[in-house]
Amino acid sequence: MFAPNDDQQLLIDSARRFTQKHYADDKLGQMGEAPLNTALWAEMAEAGWLMLPFAEADGGLQAEGQSGLGDCVSLFEVLGEGLVVEPVLASTILAGGLIAASPESQSRSDLIEGIVSGGAPVGVALHEPRARHDIWYCEAKATKSADGWTLSGHKSLAHGAAAAETIIVLARIEGEPGSGSAGLGLFLVPADGAGVTVTPYRLRDDHWVADVKLDGATLGADALLLGPGAAAEALEKVIDKARLLLAAEGTGIMRRVCLATQAYTMDRKQFGVPLASFQVLQHRMVDMQVAFDQARSLVYEAVTHDAAGDAAEMTRAARAAYRAVSEDGVEVGKQAIQLHGGMGMSEELPLGRALRRLLAIRQAFPL
Numbered sequence: 001m002f003a004p005n006d007d008q009q010l011l012i013d014s015a016r017r018f019t020q021k022h023y024a025d026d027k028l029g030q031m032g033e034a035p036l037n038t039a040l041w042a043e044m045a046e047a048g049w050l051m052l053p054f055a056e057a058d059g060g061l062q063a064e065g066q067s068g069l070g071d072c073v074s075l076f077e078v079l080g081e082g083l084v085v086e087p088v089l090a091s092t093i094l095a096g097g098l099i100a101a102s103p104e105s106q107s108r109s110d111l112i113e114g115i116v117s118g119g120a121p122v123g124v125a126l127h128e129p130r131a132r133h134d135i136w137y138c139e140a141k142a143t144k145s146a147d148g149w150t151l152s153g154h155k156s157l158a159h160g161a162a163a164a165e166t167i168i169v170l171a172r173i174e175g176e177p178g179s180g181s182a183g184l185g186l187f188l189v190p191a192d193g194a195g196v197t198v199t200p201y202r203l204r205d206d207h208w209v210a211d212v213k214l215d216g217a218t219l220g221a222d223a224l225l226l227g228p229g230a231a232a233e234a235l236e237k238v239i240d241k242a243r244l245l246l247a248a249e250g251t252g253i254m255r256r257v258c259l260a261t262q263a264y265t266m267d268r269k270q271f272g273v274p275l276a277s278f279q280v281l282q283h284r285m286v287d288m289q290v291a292f293d294q295a296r297s298l299v300y301e302a303v304t305h306d307a308a309g310d311a312a313e314m315t316r317a318a319r320a321a322y323r324a325v326s327e328d329g330v331e332v333g334k335q336a337i338q339l340h341g342g343m344g345m346s347e348e349l350p351l352g353r354a355l356r357r358l359l360a361i362r363q364a365f366p367l
Contacts, residue, residue, distance in 0.1 A: 002303040008074040014047065015075055019082025025350055032085045032206030035162035036121065041086055045118025049075055053092050058100060058112045069241070069306045069314075073248045073299060080252025083353055085206045087121045090160025093245055095122035095168055097238035098186055102225045107188070111166065123161025123191070125169045125212045126235075129154060133366050135170065135235070136181045140214060142171035148220040151187060151195075155212040162200035162208035164191050169212065170235070173228055181232035186225040193217055205360040206353065239365050244318035246361045248299050250325030253354045254292040257336040260351065261285060264340055281339065288335050291328035298324055319367055326362035333358045 004012060022040060023031065031037075044050055052071045054060020062068040072093070079088060092115060099111050099122070115122060131137040140153025151171050161167045167189045174183030191198050195217035200210040226234055262285060265276040275281055298321035305313040333355035337344035344351050 080249030091121035123164035125155035125158035
């Protein structure tokens with residue numbers, strides 16, 4: 001079973017120092033006031049976090065044949081624990097993974113270089129208002145023209161797009177909206193391009209997304225990142241990896257609320273004794289801890305299968321981990337608030353933000 005090695009433990013320790021400095025409880029209310037905190041984003045790039053998923057040949061940190069999944073899981077657990085709102089997943093895992101899966105080109109190299117160096121995030125527009133979280137239901141249309149492509153449609157909840165200069169847009173090249181993954185393509189769309197309207201907004205978990213409206217947006221022939229077939233294949237792999245790292249983030253949140261609840265019930269007294277001395281509350285906190293341990297074990301199981309080169313088992317475990325965090329993680333968040341009583345409902349404590357983020361994780365790529 002996977003366990004962080006010495007290098008990964010150093011990564012965890014440095015990331016935890018970062019979150020304790022910048023995402024302390026008294027600063028959480030200031031987080032997410034803008035789509036991107038450029039100072040923190042630059043600090044993340046300087047620390048090498050934005051390089052983690054990429055191969056050395058692309059300017060990243062992973063040797064040939066290494067996925068870096070263990071490194072990413074180690075980082076995302078701490079990002080979850082710190083309730084970090086910067087678009088690390090959107091830019092490095094979703095957008096970065098799709099770009100890395102595309103054929104070699106100067107544009108590909110430039111985009112990856114921009115991500116790892118801490119430039120503007122790259123957004124990903126997959127969802128649509130009428131799709132009910134089914135990304136394969138795609139009404140956005142891409143029409144081939146003499147000079148390139150013309151895109152029309154409406155994408156919603158575009159991850160990382162609120163602060164992006166370039167957005168990867170999923171659009172249908174062939175077939176009808178409900179015809180599944182066949183006929184879909186991924187396009188590089190400039191956020192400030194003609195016919196492109198990006199409307200950023202802040203979610204309840206303090207993360208930013210955007211709606212992207214395409215009204216006859218004209219793109220060059222090189223705007224096609226991945227065509228039919230290749231786009232769907234790359235998306236399936238990238239989304240499963242994103243689910244795993246969202247699960248890792250969720251386990252970090254679960255760890256934080258479990259520890260906070262244990263500390264609070266040890267400190268808070270009722271009838272002259274700590275709340276933690278009551279057996280019924282002990283049982284509930286044990287259930288919370290068991291849920292956390294089970295979810296984290298599934299995350300680590302996925303990393304173990306990835307290291308062994310078993311892609312099918314990695315996918316199975318990643319989806320199981322995501323399901324566990326989606327269901328049990330939300331329940332842990334609710335229990336933490338209830339065991340804190342009225343204080344748990346206040347913005348003075350991070351529990352409300354933690355639960356809102358767990359609910360958002362559940363809705364990101366539901367199974």
